[in-house]
Every structure is written in C-alpha cells, then in structure tokens.
Amino acid sequence: MLEMAILGLLNEAPMHGYELRKRVLAVFGGFRALSYGSLYPALKRMREQGWICGQDPDDASRVLPADAPPLTGKRGKVVYALTAEGKERFQELLTEGGPEAWEDERFGVRFAFFAQTDADVRMRILEGRRRRVEERRDGLRSSLARTRQRVDRYTLELQSHGLDSIDREVRWLSELIDHETVDRRQIDGTNSQPPKSTT
Amino acid sequence: MLEMAILGLLNEAPMHGYELRKRVLAVFGGFRALSYGSLYPALKRMREQGWICGQDPDDASRVLPADAPPLTGKRGKVVYALTAEGKERFQELLTEGGPEAWEDERFGVRFAFFAQTDADVRMRILEGRRRRVEERRDGLRSSLARTRQRVDRYTLELQSHGLDSIDREVRWLSELIDHETVDRRQIDGTNSQPPKSTT
DNA sequence: AGTGCGATATATCGATCCGATACAACGACG
C-alpha cells in the first residue's frame, strides 16, 4: 500500500515528491522500491481525495488543492503536506488489522508504522503474517521433498535458498511475537488487564 | 521474465496452463508467483509469436496455431508445447548474460535454468548479480547508520532484517561463485583451457 | 567565463503483472 507509505512519511514531515521517494527507498529499500511512475499519479489521486495538499515553496500563497493545473512548461516545485482528512485517513489505516495487512508487500509498510499502532493490532498482524508465511514454507517444503531427487543442482540450490529465507522470516516473526507477549505481560502485571486470547 | 519461465518449463514437458502455473509456484515460489492474469495473456502472445502451439488433447487433430478462437462457451483444454522457433528462442535467452539478467525478478528465473547455461555466462550473471546486491546493501547500510539513532524500534527492526537478508544473499552468491571457480579450474586443469578474464 | 555533469524535481507513457472473478467440467464422498 503505497498510499499508506506516503501518508505515514508525510505525517512525519512535509516534503517534495522526490524526497518522498528517497525516504521510501531508505526505509523500505530492503523490500520495495518506488518509481516515479507510481509516485506522482498517487500524489495526484491523493490530492483529489483531499488527503494531502501541495504548496509552492517559492510562492507560499499559491496553494494547490484538488484541481491544480498539471504544471507544464515552467514547473514549480511542490511541497506536499497532510490535510486534516489525511491525518484522519492515516489513523484509520493504522487501526486496520485485516488479512490484507499481512500480504507480502503490504506487511512491510504496515510494519514500518507499528510504533504508532495499538498493541493488539500489532499482535493480530504479526500472527497473521506468521501463519501466512508458514503456509508458504510448508508448501515449498513438501514440494522440495517431492522433487529433491529429480532436479539439477541449481534448481535445488534455488529452492533451498528460498526455503531458508522463508524459515528465517518465520523465526524473525516469532521473536517479534515473543517480544510483544513479554511487553503485554508487563502491562498486564502493572495494569491488571485481563489476558486476552489472541485467537 | 515470465516468457523465459514458460519456455523453460515447456522445454521439459508439454503441459496445460494450469499445470504450468503450479510448476512455477513450486520452483519459483520462494521468489515469484504467477497469476492467471499474466499467464493466459502471455500464452496467447507467445502463440502469436509462434514460439508455442496449443493442442486439444481430446481431439489431437485440432491444433491451435496463432489465430485460434478464444474458446468461449464450450472450453476445451489445451496442452501447450514448444515449437522449433520456441526452442530456438529459449536457447537464445540462455546465452544472454546482460545486465537485465541480474535484476531482482529476472535473476531467479535465469538461475533456475543455469544447468542449461554455459559456464562463462553463469559466471557473468552471478558476478553481476552480486555487484547489484552489494550496491543495494551498501546503500541500505549507510542509510541505516545515519538514521539508527533517530528511528523507533520497529523501523530499526525492519531495516536490520532487510539488511540481514541482503547480506545472506551476498554470501550465498559468493559461495556459488567460489563453486563455479573450482569447477572451472578443474576443467582448465584437465582440458587446458586458457584462464578467461571474467571482467 | 564557459561548459558540462550530477543531483534535484515533476511528469507521462506503454507494458507488465496481480487479484478477483466468472465459467465449466469432473471426481470423490456421503
């Protein structure tokens, strides 16, 4: 979810599209890129939605709402910032913990803003993600077991390495879940909350 | 490169689109998926290119070349097989070792057919891929070093885990390259080939 | 003083691929 990434980063500070892209590359670089071909259309859509507004830094009076001209010819620079609706929308996204949140691409973005997410939503997403990744691991594992004898060295190497990566992610997620559980227990201990069942 | 994946798998054995998809999931599952939304249009394109042909298994006489009808209504099953041009095209792809071959998605597919690729092309691709991944690693590493103090626990965790994954890939590639080098030395020793510079 | 390169910056275009969905036939199972 590109939309959430943009809202989240603009929530930290207003910036140019260009800057936005560099930040995305730095934060999500291990998982996802962000091309201009998605960025600028996304910014346009979001401006139309009213979630962000663009402002010309050379002429502060010239605010660019929904219907701004395409800036052809002499192009101005635009600093984007969240509107009230944008902040609202971001908060709304933070509370969503449905199955979409633990799909490959979404999860990375979702996780990057965990610090602003409620503990129970964090837990739901981490456990959902783990289930998801375990499923894939099991599928790959059995497929590998079946074909092990029949394939060449390189295919085997590729599948083994893929399986290792997935195994590592499961372990990483388990560590995070353990950590969350400890945090929760500490809160429960001092705050006497009932121990919620995490389904 | 979806095209190469299909050609490569059909080179092993003719099969249905559906089967093709399952094989792709099994072999590349750790890296890439394959949706029907890409598969069937791709098969159609490739049939138009003359690389593959489809044949109705219930009526072997009914071969489906380039301009076959969309099979609406009563849909027949289609077994796809490589044509002579298709085999040629696949061999051609196997010899290509340019920069495209070591980009994220391409590399996995490329690597899966390494057993049918020349040793020097294998080496070029492995080293190119390693350079590519090292670049990303260094970018991420310095970005992480710069922001380490300023970000929250989850962002840090995400970036660290991403960096670890990339580090692991570099090590994996290095092991493969070492192995290739050993193989080459053995051939050079017994076969007295001149030690090629791998630029 | 010129010049030329790399970074900053906005924007679009075509192509690729995904996700969801529809449709249909077949076999297993109760």
Next chain:
DNA sequence: CGTCGTTGTATCGGATCGATATATCGCACT
C-alpha cells in the same frame, strides 16, 4: 444424487514499473 474440491480456461480493472522527457541548480574542471 447433490455438492464440494480440484482441474481448467479466460477476462477485467487496477497497481506498479521502467524508460524517458523536461527543466533548474550548483559545483568542478578547464
């Protein structure tokens, strides 16, 4: 005898990429 899961083909809209065009700015080199 129905109905559920698997096999199987196909399309649609939407998201995203990769390449490219354009323009400005600062800095180094000559």
